[in-house]
Amino acid sequence: MFIEIITVLSAAYRFSIITEKNTRLFPNTCRYFPALGQLTSSRRVDTFFQDVSVLLRNTRRVTGFLAAGGVLSHLNPFYQLTKVKENAAIQLSAATSTSFDQINTFAHEYDRGGNLTINGKPSYSVDQAANFILRDHAAWSDRDGNGTINLTYTFLTAKPAGFDNSLGTFSAFNAQQKAQAVLSMQSWADVAKVSFTQAASGGDGHMTFGNYSDGSSGGAAFASLPSGGRTDGQSWYLIDDSYRQNVSPDNGNYGRQTLTHEIGHTLGLSHPGDYNAGNGNPTYKDATYAEDTRGYSVMSYWSESNTDQNFVKGGAPSYSSAPLLDDIAAVQQLYGANLSTRATDTVYGFNSTAGRDFYSATSASSKVVFSVWDGGGKDTLDFSGFTQNQKINLNAASFSDVGGMVGNVSIAKGVVVENAIGGSGNDLLIGNAAANDLKGGAGNDIIYGGGGADSLTGGAGADIFVFGASSDSNRAAQDTIRDFVSGQDKIDVSAISTLSALQFVNAFSGHAGEAILNYNQSSNLGSLAIDFTGQGVGDFLVGTVGQAFAADIIV
Known part of the structure; x- marks a missing residue:
């Protein structure tokens, strides 16, 4: 087994584990290499990233032995680390990403119906x-x-x-x-x-x-x-x-x-x-x-x-003061939905304009338990005043974990809420098919816009902007990241394709996996276009305010 550096950047290296035929990869042994950096494998083992430029700055080849604690110690021919020339062509390998997994897991946290059995009940x-x-x-x-x-x-x-x-x-x-x-x-x-x-x-x-x-x-x-x-x-x-x-x-x-x-x-x-x-x-x-x-x-x-x-x-x-998700559906079956309720732009949570006590939060200690019913307009879930880590889902019939509680906010079936604002914790935001405006706030946030032309703002902290399909952001409905900071924020496209790498080029030539990064210094506007299908055009396109580099892209 040898470890080869296949990406060279100014301050960091990325590694992949390549195993010979019939070589067994031991997850418990090969999970963490703190001395080396982030490792990837066909088994998508969770790994740890660390800058290793100091380790390899003056070293052409290093061999070593991985001890139990993940520390590089004495020489061993089974592990080989190779430094690539500084002027080598940049190629990004597929890296282990948990961000989309977190998005996908929470998006299905409250799945129901069908043939599901929960707690031994249908x-x-x-x-x-x-x-x-x-x-x-x-x-x-x-x-x-x-x-x-x-x-x-x-x-x-x-x-x-x-x-x-x-x-x-x-x-x-x-x-x-x-x-x-x-x-x-x-x-x-x-x-x-x-x-x-x-x-x-x-x-x-x-x-x-x-x-x-x-x-x-x-x-x-x-x-x-x-x-x-x-x-x-x-x-x-x-x-x-x-x-x-x-x-x-x-x-x-x-x-x-x-x-x-x-x-x-x-x-x-x-x-x-x-x-x-x-x-x-x-x-x-x-x-x-x-x-x-x-x-x-x-x-x-x-x-x-x-x-x-x-x-x-x-x-x-805390208890609900108003009808919840299933109650709203039930009473509307009886008498019809009131579509005139809050049919204009409405804010729920902090800075609430809903005119209802149960839809309002005023401090980090506020306790909110509610289901949103809204007749129209461009609406916002504003949870900016909470300090706890939150998970916010804008899809109808979904639940969110807000203000230190779990599953305490839902959106009624048939309701479209366009915008969400996170707090100062490490938040996870999931958009819907509408054109969303998602703001993470302070903290290290994970933001997924979904379909529609979304506006994505990470705020202070190291934020990850996740895309699950090329249709999440393309020429027809392009997302824009409003505050991208290279070296701090990331664009995660690992869920879109099984491609093992991106090849950054100046123009598409019809090969799947080609990517183009553009940036205009005077306007501070950039973009990332990726040809995932080999058609010679960017079937994925996202705009950035701020410059993104190859090292900022997770594939």
Whole structure:
């Protein structure tokens, strides 16, 4: 076995391991060569890169033995290191890249439906979950035919006729309960064609709110599905000496989630499984499908931890204050989508313009749990104020890990969010098919624009701009890297082709793997064009603000 330097740059060398026939490559032995630099092999062994120009500056040939710790020690003919002449033609070898692997892994982190089995349960797609939440076929009728379900509501001030005395003592909603109930109703009206008006009666249906004091049934609240009965629209909330969660509902706490959950029932949504709080002692084991958790539905009883999400921050749990991914799909199946909601340019997170408390972050300690529903415009997920490492995915029906939590932000099915801004941690950003504006912020970020003509800004730190297909950036829809810094940032095209090397040329000659780097010093604009197919044209093209060199390209 010998190690040959096949790339010569001003300050660094790249190596490849070439093994003779029937020579076994031992991953545990050959994984790290800290004294040598980044190694690559047909097995794509993870490796470590280090500048070795000092080691080889005055050495034509070095042989050595790789010790257990990866230290070059005494001579051994099995390992041979060769220095190439300084004026040799530049050729980049295929290097081990984990950046695309990280992108690809997170892009599929929350895959669902099909034949997937998770936690020993079938995985449901968004539509399958929505259908199951609507399995009781309960809904209000549009009596006046105006295309919207107009519901009226009353905060009860006295025990109503027919009150079930087993519930204990009646009490009226306090001011905070009333205000928070209005916000919960508003969150449902945002996503579907329903409206809520405070009035004693009227509309396509009527809702009432009240408290009760006897929690012996085991439930903290309950509501009736709309079925044509006298209890339609009623929702009740437990307040007693031992249970006070419903006294002070607020954004992100359990009391606010309870309001949103019960209003969901009054609209016709059931639990995602056949269980109720008063029926024995149900657990996640009773769930019908894997995604029956509070990470996917505000109608669920079960912790998001069952689907490997985590809404705990600072030692305290957070809860959704509004409908989540599957709830939005379900209520829209019933009543239609409200496309007028936030139909202009909207910012979610920091600097929020959404006008909803649950869509706003104000400091690094903010706890955000939400699913974006948006009617149009050019929209932005702004998580710039968070210091934790984040993973942000702009694709519809996807999840993001934001502000130190896991899977706490999602985008509803059918929604297009164009832009994302990372924080000061080492963030991973995934774009969608639209023309995205992705900004990593401070930290060492990995940015993948996907399709569309994207604007990519790494910000401070060593950033990697990843491309998974030549169609991610080409003449028809060219991406632009807005702040490329050579020697610090990288352009990773390793996932596009199985080519083992790029040959940098002045003009294409019809050979696959040829690449052209252009740069205009006066404008500080550059480009990288690659012919991956041997057609004599650049089927991949990305622009840069700042000059990129061959050493900055990962293949």
